[in-house]
Amino acid sequence: MTDAPASPTPDESDVQDVPAGVTARRGPLRAGQRVQIKDAKGRLNTITLLPGGEFHSYQGVLRHDDLIGGPEGVVVQNSSGHDYQVLRPLLNDFVLSMPRGATVVYPKDAGQIVQQADIFPGAVVVEAGVGSGALSMSLLRAVGDHGELHSYERRAEFAEVARGNVESFFGGEHPAWSIHLGDAQEEMLRVHAPHSVDRVVLDMLAPWECLDAVATVLAPGGVWLNYVATATQLSRVAEAIRESGTFTAVQANETLVRGWHLDGLAVRPDHRMVAHTGFLLTARRLATGEEALMLKKRSKVSEFKPEDVEAWQPSDESRWTPQALGERPVTDKKARKAAKEARLQARRARAAEQGVDPRTVGHDTDDQSR
Numbered sequence: 001m002t003d004a005p006a007s008p009t010p011d012e013s014d015v016q017d018v019p020a021g022v023t024a025r026r027g028p029l030r031a032g033q034r035v036q037i038k039d040a041k042g043r044l045n046t047i048t049l050l051p052g053g054e055f056h057s058y059q060g061v062l063r064h065d066d067l068i069g070g071p072e073g074v075v076v077q078n079s080s081g082h083d084y085q086v087l088r089p090l091l092n093d094f095v096l097s098m099p100r101g102a103t104v105v106y107p108k109d110a111g112q113i114v115q116q117a118d119i120f121p122g123a124v125v126v127e128a129g130v131g132s133g134a135l136s137m138s139l140l141r142a143v144g145d146h147g148e149l150h151s152y153e154r155r156a157e158f159a160e161v162a163r164g165n166v167e168s169f170f171g172g173e174h175p176a177w178s179i180h181l182g183d184a185q186e187e188m189l190r191v192h193a194p195h196s197v198d199r200v201v202l203d204m205l206a207p208w209e210c211l212d213a214v215a216t217v218l219a220p221g222g223v224w225l226n227y228v229a230t231a232t233q234l235s236r237v238a239e240a241i242r243e244s245g246t247f248t249a250v251q252a253n254e255t256l257v258r259g260w261h262l263d264g265l266a267v268r269p270d271h272r273m274v275a276h277t278g279f280l281l282t283a284r285r286l287a288t289g290e291e292a293l294m295l296k297k298r299s300k301v302s303e304f305k306p307e308d309v310e311a312w313q314p315s316d317e318s319r320w321t322p323q324a325l326g327e328r329p330v331t332d333k334k335a336r337k338a339a340k341e342a343r344l345q346a347r348r349a350r351a352a353e354q355g356v357d358p359r360t361v362g363h364d365t366d367d368q369s370r
């Protein structure tokens with residue numbers, strides 16, 4: 001690698017009001033930062049750059065020192081002359097390679113959520129649960145440094161995974177972010193004054209349990225977006241919202257993204273794709289006391305018997321378990337392991353921001369105090 005480090009702006013670490021995360025995304029590669037390295041066979045690895053560090057594969061050894069201080073977008077050779085392409089992970093890549101507790105919102109859905117929930121710079125946004133923090137990162141980017149994102153999570157280990165991931169991605173704490181531990185439906189009522197929140201985004205098993213709380217905190221006209229994995233959850237939350245009479249404009253959709261194979265004349269859709277992730281359902285808060293406008297041309301409501309509804313939406317709450325809805329349970333042990341890894345990556349990213357040698361940053365010295 002011979003290029004001088006290409007920094008498109010002056011040294012941004014000296015500039016006070018650089019938006020959160022910018023220094024981690026441009027300029028020369030720094031020790032403590034994560035990079036993606038891809039070999040000629042397309043194999044991808046994400047590594048944290050450490051002074052004196054080495055990436056070992058059966059093809060030889062790649063020295064981290066050959067990358068630190070240089071630009072991204074380079075092709076470097078390892079000890080045996082094999083080429084590696086080096087890039088910083090984009091948000092999409094970062095989300096797919098970061099430590100996980102709960103299942104993450106995939107990038108294709110995060111983009112739609114930001115758009116359909118109309119998340120704007122400066123907005124006050126409530127999110128629950130925070131899980132691994134994947135969606136939080138997209139929401140934080142959209143609200144910006146002067147917005148507020150309040151993320152609620154009932155499992156402490158997941159909150160730790162999310163905190164580590166978000167700090168690792170932004171290179172430190174994000175000024176717009178607060179995590180609140182506890183059940184969203186109770187905590188958001190404690191934290192927010194009535195009608196003071198612009199947008200609510202829920203990614204959880206039973207969003208209908210939050211209906212009263214969301215109706216209380218959301219401002220008139222505010223958007224409530226639910227991300228759910230199954231059609232039964234979608235139907236239940238839609239009916240609960242309609243029945244409450246406090247929302248309007250209930251809409252649902254899903255997004256399928258089909259990649260394309262581009263190779264000379266062989267230009268066609270990929271053979272495989274992710275067929276299903278989740279459904280998005282949005283609704284708008286009515287002003288208090290207003291009734292939703294009834295369209296004159298209403299679709300004929302289909303007739304159904306109570307047992308049909310019971311089959312589709314059992315009234316016995318104990319049947320709405322994560323397992324029944326196809327969720328894989330995450331053990332405390334697995335969550336703790338992901339939290340530990342996320343915290344380490346966050347410390348290293350912060351060290352990179354501060355110009356501190358990330359090797360001096362070890363595992364879990366201050367874990368319990370945070």
Ligand SMILES: C[S@@+](CC[C@H](N)C(=O)[O-])C[C@H]1O[C@@H](n2cnc3c(N)ncnc32)[C@H](O)[C@@H]1O
Nearest residue numbers: 102105129131132133134135153154183184204
């Ligand atoms: C699928 S995960 C969220 C993933 C997250 N959106 C992401 O992109 O990483 C669902 C999370 O909601 C949390 N949760 C479920 N019900 C909750 C509630 N009532 N209040 C707070 N958190 C809740 C769970 O503990 C879990 O961490």
